[in-house]
Amino acid sequence: xSRTSRRKLLSAxxxxxxxxSVLIALVPLAFVLFFVxxxxxxxxxxxxxxxxxxxxxxxxxxxxxxxxxxxxxxxxGSLFAVPIGILSGVYMSEYAGTRFAAVARFAADTLNxxxxxxxxxxxxxxxxxxFKQFSALAGGLALGIMMIPIIARTTEELLLxxxxxxxxxxxxxxxxxxxxxxxxxxxxxxxGIITGVVLALARIAGETAPLLFTAFSNRFFTTKLxxxxxxxxxxxxxxxxxxxxxxxxxxxxxxLVLIFIVLVCSLLARxxxxxxxxxxxx
Amino acid sequence: MTAPVPGRKKxxxxxxxxxxxxxxxxxxxxxxxxxxxxxxxFELSRQSMLTIEKFGLNFWRTEVWDxxxxxxxxLPFIWGTLYSSILALIISTPIALGIAVFISELCPxxxxxxLVFLTELLAAIPSIVYGLWGIFVLVPAVRAFESxxxxxxxxxxxxxxxxxxxxxxxxxxxxxxxxxPFSSSVAREVLKSVPGAxxxxxxxxxxxxxxxxxxxxxxxxxxxxxxxxxxxxxxxxxxxxxxxxxGSTPKVSLSLFAPQDTMAGVLASQFxxxxxxxxxxxxxxxxxxxxxxxxxxxxxxxxxIWSMARSERSxxxxxxxxxxxxxx
Numbered sequence: 001x002s003r004t005s006r007r008k009l010l011s012a013x014x015x016x017x018x019x020x021s022v023l024i025a026l027v028p029l030a031f032v033l034f035f036v037x038x039x040x041x042x043x044x045x046x047x048x049x050x051x052x053x054x055x056x057x058x059x060x061x062x063x064x065x066x067x068x069x070x071x072x073x074x075x076x077g078s079l080f081a082v083p084i085g086i087l088s089g090v091y092m093s094e095y096a097g098t099r100f101a102a103v104a105r106f107a108a109d110t111l112n113x114x115x116x117x118x119x120x121x122x123x124x125x126x127x128x129x130x131f132k133q134f135s136a137l138a139g140g141l142a143l144g145i146m147m148i149p150i151i152a153r154t155t156e157e158l159l160l161x162x163x164x165x166x167x168x169x170x171x172x173x174x175x176x177x178x179x180x181x182x183x184x185x186x187x188x189x190x191x192g193i194i195t196g197v198v199l200a201l202a203r204i205a206g207e208t209a210p211l212l213f214t215a216f217s218n219r220f221f222t223t224k225l226x227x228x229x230x231x232x233x234x235x236x237x238x239x240x241x242x243x244x245x246x247x248x249x250x251x252x253x254x255x256l257v258l259i260f261i262v263l264v265c266s267l268l269a270r271x272x273x274x275x276x277x278x279x280x281x282x
Numbered sequence: 283m284t285a286p287v288p289g290r291k292k293x294x295x296x297x298x299x300x301x302x303x304x305x306x307x308x309x310x311x312x313x314x315x316x317x318x319x320x321x322x323x324f325e326l327s328r329q330s331m332l333t334i335e336k337f338g339l340n341f342w343r344t345e346v347w348d349x350x351x352x353x354x355x356x357l358p359f360i361w362g363t364l365y366s367s368i369l370a371l372i373i374s375t376p377i378a379l380g381i382a383v384f385i386s387e388l389c390p391x392x393x394x395x396x397l398v399f400l401t402e403l404l405a406a407i408p409s410i411v412y413g414l415w416g417i418f419v420l421v422p423a424v425r426a427f428e429s430x431x432x433x434x435x436x437x438x439x440x441x442x443x444x445x446x447x448x449x450x451x452x453x454x455x456x457x458x459x460x461x462x463p464f465s466s467s468v469a470r471e472v473l474k475s476v477p478g479a480x481x482x483x484x485x486x487x488x489x490x491x492x493x494x495x496x497x498x499x500x501x502x503x504x505x506x507x508x509x510x511x512x513x514x515x516x517x518x519x520x521x522x523x524x525x526x527x528x529g530s531t532p533k534v535s536l537s538l539f540a541p542q543d544t545m546a547g548v549l550a551s552q553f554x555x556x557x558x559x560x561x562x563x564x565x566x567x568x569x570x571x572x573x574x575x576x577x578x579x580x581x582x583x584x585x586x587i588w589s590m591a592r593s594e595r596s597x598x599x600x601x602x603x604x605x606x607x608x609x610x
Contacts, residue, residue, distance in 0.1 A: 011491045025462050032412065088311040109580070118519065121326065121569040122325055126325060206411070208522045209522055
């Protein structure tokens with residue numbers, strides 16, 4: 001074999017390997033989606049959304065309390081993460097060149113990389129241990145901490161995309177910096193910021209680890225913030241590692257609902273980004 | 283010049299004051315980001331003081347973890363975390379790089395967006411769903427594979443032990459799947475920042491596709507290493523999926539078939555059972571060390587990616603300057 005044909009062969013093998021690796025990565029994706037949909041759809045019915053968990057042996061149990069619980073903790077998390085995330089994002093983009101902005105950016109990326117279970121331990125230390133009580137609030141705190149860096153970084157990046165002339169125009173008209181940001185820059189980046197929030201929601205709605213010992217779990221229905229609440233993810237975990245067939249079925253149904261939530265959030269975020277890009281092109 | 287009008291001076295001072303207020307106000311929120319990171323480190327250290335003082339470094343050298351007998355050694359967990367993450371990295375790195383190269387260099391334009399979307403979807407699936415799938419689909423498959431392995435190979439320490447399915451191999455496989463989208467998306471960004479002239483130059487010299495891409499990969503090596511390390515950081519802290527398939531058995535073993543445990547895994551499975559202060563403190567110390575390790579790995583990977591981006595920026599004018607010289 002000549003040198004040239006050997007080189008060509010090597011090149012073809014490499015191209016083949018790259019294409020193959022895409023396929024290899026897509027196989028587990030297809031498998032996971034296939035099993036979640038096919039197993040989940042069998043046990044997903046109205047009862048699942050309406051009923052409370054039933055004792056082992058009784059059929060027809062659902063996860064109504066866990067669905068409400070997931071809404072509660074993600075809602076609480078957003079309540080506290082959205083303002084902090086957006087305002088710190090505003091700081092990082094408005095004062096982008098300053099040393100403190102770089103420090104804050106580094107802190108946000110660091111926070112983003114902290115394992116979710118560690119955030120759970122932290123939330124346990126400051127919101128569960130002092131009150132000797134698992135609570136929805138503690139769960140919301142843990143999820144909020146995870147949302148902050150995502151929202152802050154997307155806000156920052158999107159505000160930097162807003163044309164400088166818009167801000168300068170506002171300043172030239174005599175607006176204060178705050179006025180320019182809140183009346184001109186933020187509104188024009190709003191779809192993007194909402195995207196960031198939705199993306200953050202998509203990520204934390206599927207989180208289990210930080211809730212295990214903050215929101216804990218609850219067999220009963222509650223909307224009290226200082227009580228432990230069940231969440232979809234923790235419920236799927238408990239049911240998955242249980243020895244009961246019926247609970248396994250429900251775990252698959254829970255997983256299907258989770259994937260559905262995450263997908264809808266991701267698609268919403270994508271749609272909003274498209275619109276934003278369209279706006280910029282105009 | 284004219285003397286400043288008193289009214290205007292007052293107005294501009296007001297302007298400066300509100301601007302300062304705005305800066306301090308938003309700055310306060312930015313400070314919270316820094317404060318949170320510091321607070322996590324502080325709180326975890328505070329809660330683990332008991333074991334830090336009692337066991338010192340021996341905590342990380344002891345192999346026995348027996349909470350009932352009051353014996354706490356965290357060596358099996360740090361071993362399990364590092365072993366599973368490194369195995370996952372060995373499996374995922376070639377695949378992640380292959381995907382990055384395929385999407386950014388090889389595939390037709392119409393295929394790019396769908397492929398990017400699908401790999402992102404891989405990252406969007408919650409860990410708990412991977413875990414559920416792992417328990418009911420992957421573990422039985424791994425068990426079948428393990429029992430089908432010829433007896434000769436089973437003699438090796440790498441494959442010793444009964445073929446139970448749950449264990450290091452399942453954990454590493456599931457971790458690899460979860461890490462691929464992270465490394466590949468960063469590697470893709472890094473490859474995008476390699477100037478086109480690099481490849482064009484290689485092709486002009488008669489390079490094959492592979493040789494041109496190898497040159498681009500070599501040019502981007504710092505960023506590529508950063509991308510792989512970012513994936514490593516993710517793998518270290520991954521909790522639910524690993525906990526559900528690794529077997530939760532604190533043991534130091536080379537065997538891929540052996541049920542083991544990780545730092546994140548022991549926190550997830552035992553934290554609510556911690557009935558003594560010492561037990562709780564030992565678990566929090568594991569969390570503290572996990573926090574520190576991921577902090578170091580993530581900072582290093584970010585530094586690498588940043589330095590890549592910076593050298594890229596500083597080298598651009600040089601590349602742009604060359605053709606000008608030629609035309610002159």
